[in-house]
Structures are given as structure tokens and as C-alpha cells.
Amino acid sequence: MKSGLTIRADNAASVLESLRQLSGMDVLVGIPADNAAREDSPISNAELGYLHSTGATVEIDGVTVTLPPRPFLEMGIEDSKPRTTAHLKSAATAALEGKTEAARVQLESAGQIARDAAKGIIGAGDRLHPLSEKTLERRRAEGLPGDKPLYAHGYILRSINYVVREK
Template sequence: MSSGVKSSGKGLADIFQAFTELSQMDVLVGIPHGEARTDGDGLTNAQIGYLQENGSPAMNIPERPFLVPGVEEVQEKVGDKLVKAVDAGLAGNSQRMIMLLESAGMIAMNSVRAYFVNGEFAPLSLATIRARSRRGRKGAKKYLKQLESGSAESGLVRPLIDTGELRKSVTYIIMKKDKEIKRAST
């Protein structure tokens, strides 16, 4: 007589092993600390990102959060992927679990990068726009030209996008107990 319950062949020990493995994994989204940029004042993208996210009254930089709001915009999609990763891990399918963790990281990373363009931020100061113009940024030059004759298109200058390096540096990694398993390829 059958009970109607299908066995996957996974015992309690396998389930505990899968749970242990998964509980030691993190999907991290952000800007890794790296070498200083060559186009500025010697700061790394991680330092610039921190200054933009949190602001700096001493440097006259307003808060322009992009990381937290960018991830929050897709938290439901990411949560769904993480739940599926747990299910895959508990089913003993580590390969699928890693794939779903990668998918969660990719979704969050792409949302943060899109937020640079679509987010609402404190506007740039006129001094910053002028500095961009002096560095040859076409949008800043066009903005200043339009401003001379009245008003200017706000989309010509984006607060968090000058060279695009900060935006491109947003990535994700999958870590297991302080050991990197997978990094997004850019």
C-alpha cells in the first residue's frame, strides 16, 4: 500500500546539508572597492558611490541615493528568485540554486544601473555643470547654451552620470563564507 508521498531520495541529513550551504551564501550588490579612477581626484568608484549615496555636507554634496532605491524597486522579483534558490538547495540541486542566486544578483544589479537614469536626484549645481562643460561634456555644454536663452532641458545633465564609470562599476557577487563564488561579468 502506497502513502502517496513521493520520496526524492533526500534524507534529513541531505536537507540539513543543503540548508547549511545556503545559509552561508550571500548575494551582494554594490560597488567593489578598487583602484582609484584616472579621471578625477583619486577616489575609487566605491568611495564616489558612498559619497553620492550618503552625501557629504563638508564637500557640499547632497544625498543622491541610488543603490538602496534601485534594489528596493525589484525586491519582490529578487525575493522570488531567492525563495526558488532555497527550494533548489533543499532539493539538493546546488547548480540550480547558484543559477537562481546569480539571477537575483543580475536583476538587482540591472535595476540599480537603470536607477542612475530613471531615479529622481538632487540637481547638479551650476558650478558642477560648468566643470563638466570645461571637460568637454556635450550635454553640459548644450545645457549652458540653452540656459543663456532662458530655460534648459534637465535631461542634458544627469547628476550621477558624467563618464558612466560609476554606473558601470555596480555589480553583484555571490559569496560563501567570505569566499567569492561568482562575480557578474561586465
């Protein structure tokens, strides 16, 4: 008895290759090394981003300062999860169809969405631990506007990015 199934094209090799490539890729959101250097500080944006995200006690110009945790990356990634998950699923579907480039485009989209969400956390500022009165006084003395954490100069905000890379 015949099954009625007709094979029109065998694209198993391209599907397997696409899946192999997809499984060997990561989407990373954060502050890449090429965006990390600062002219005004020996501490890089990546280091400052980490210290601000986790909280820390550091010495700045001979003064000990305690930074409360302001996990902007984690919050942004969590906020964007429904949208990024949809793109990651689309990447897997494209890989199953043997469409490697389409899968990569979906990974890029997921990275862009998560990056923008993390930047949005800083831009809004309303969910981050507020600045201390001492910091606000220092900002006013330096002529820096606003009271949003991590937003005075925009260095960390502008350094947030994503990469799609091979593992």
C-alpha cells in the same frame, strides 16, 4: 495500520547539505574593490559611490563641495525587491530539493536584477537629487553632455556589480 507511504529515495543528506550551503551565502550588490580604482582620482569608485549615496561635504582640488544624498543603490535594490525576492524564494526551494547548483543560479539572478536596477536609477537620472548650477556649468565648460547626476563619465555606473559569496 499502514500509512501507505513509500520511500523511493532518501535524499535528506543532499537537502541538508544544500540548505547548509545556501545559508552560508550572501548576495551583495555594490561596487566591489576590483572595480573601484580610478585613474583620474585618488578617491575610488566605491568611496565616491558611498559619498554620493549618503551625501557628504568633501574637499576637491582645494574647493569644499557638498554632495546631496543620491542613494542609487538603495533605490535600485528597493525597486527590484519583488523580482529579487522571487529568485531568493526559488533558491530556497531548490535548496529544499537538494539542488545546490540551481539554488546558486537563482542567487546569481537576484544579484543581476538588483545590479541592473541600481544602474537603471543612474541611467534614468530623474529620481536623483539634481545637479547644482555650478556643476552643470563645469560640465559644459569641460564639454561633458547631459545633466544626469553620477553620469558624466559613467565610471560609477560601470563599476556597479554583484557578487554571490560565502559568508
